[in-house]
Amino acid sequence: MLDVLGYEVYEGVTVRNTLTVVVVMAVAVFIAKVVTMNIRRALADKVRRDQLEIVAKVVYYGIIVIAFLGVTPLLGLNLSGLLVAGGIAGIVIGFASQSVVSNFVSGLFLLWERPIKIGDAIQVEGISGIVEDIHVMSTVVRTFDGLYVRIPNEKMFTSNIINYVTNVARRIEYVIGISYDDDANKAIEIIKGVLESEPFALKEPNPDVFVDSLGDSSVNIVVRFWAPASEWYNVKKRVLWRIKVELEKNGITIPFPQRVVWFANEVRVKSSS
Numbered sequence: 001m002l003d004v005l006g007y008e009v010y011e012g013v014t015v016r017n018t019l020t021v022v023v024v025m026a027v028a029v030f031i032a033k034v035v036t037m038n039i040r041r042a043l044a045d046k047v048r049r050d051q052l053e054i055v056a057k058v059v060y061y062g063i064i065v066i067a068f069l070g071v072t073p074l075l076g077l078n079l080s081g082l083l084v085a086g087g088i089a090g091i092v093i094g095f096a097s098q099s100v101v102s103n104f105v106s107g108l109f110l111l112w113e114r115p116i117k118i119g120d121a122i123q124v125e126g127i128s129g130i131v132e133d134i135h136v137m138s139t140v141v142r143t144f145d146g147l148y149v150r151i152p153n154e155k156m157f158t159s160n161i162i163n164y165v166t167n168v169a170r171r172i173e174y175v176i177g178i179s180y181d182d183d184a185n186k187a188i189e190i191i192k193g194v195l196e197s198e199p200f201a202l203k204e205p206n207p208d209v210f211v212d213s214l215g216d217s218s219v220n221i222v223v224r225f226w227a228p229a230s231e232w233y234n235v236k237k238r239v240l241w242r243i244k245v246e247l248e249k250n251g252i253t254i255p256f257p258q259r260v261v262w263f264a265n266e267v268r269v270k271s272s273s
Helices: 015-043 049-075 080-096 098-113 153-158 184-197 229-249 264-272
Strands: 121-124 127-134 138-143 148-152 161-163 169-178 208-214 219-228
Touching (some): 098 127, 098 138, 098 148, 098 153, 127 148, 138 153, 148 153, 169 229, 184 219
Antiparallel strands (some): 121 127, 121 161, 127 138, 169 219
16 A cells, blocks of 8 residues: 555555564574673683674674574565565575585684694694694694695594694503513513603503513514693604613513524434434
8 A cells, every 4th residue: 555655565464563673683683692692701711702793793784684584574574475485595605505505604613612722732534733724624643754735624524633742641652572582570670760751751550561472583562641631742752752762771682573594404404413
């Protein structure tokens, strides 16, 4: 119908409906602010500030848009044609951007679940290195030999992630072979002495040093102890070298593989004599 000024209006629009729309939108804005404020607090130390702002804005405007679509009937607006066209366009775009959407959703789950964080040493899909950055669409890893690798978040989310530093401590294990002529008990005591003098070798869990097997050329001693994850690599290198030095200093031999070869001719000569 037309009003007295000639403008087109809808008969269903009333003052009550208009007030309802205003109240609903005001409540939606309030809820959007509260939700985004909580999101900023929850993710403040987990993601970069620019990424956090993107997520907050998407949530904020998403709530407002949903609320607006919910009150459009009160304004007499018929969005059926627009929804049909938008639905068709959405299907087309969805098929064309499956990977993009999948990476985006996976990125949100990674940011929320937080299995990794910037600075962690990880291994995923055969790639080992330090997490340099976590984006909404991908994660950047700097490998231990200095290469930067961009891994799509979909692969990060669906793959097994090995995080080397999440636990505060990691176990170190050596297999050390000594000569059959040497005293294994003495070697074990020497190794325990090295572990006791190492400041980063944890007392709990207790270090374990024992004869594990009798090899072809050596008596194999297994050494197991724990160290802080942040010092694991340096401790592993340092302690192994100290064990070698102390064993040799005390006359314990670390043998190399040996083989005895018998020649057929010599065997026949000895048997005939």
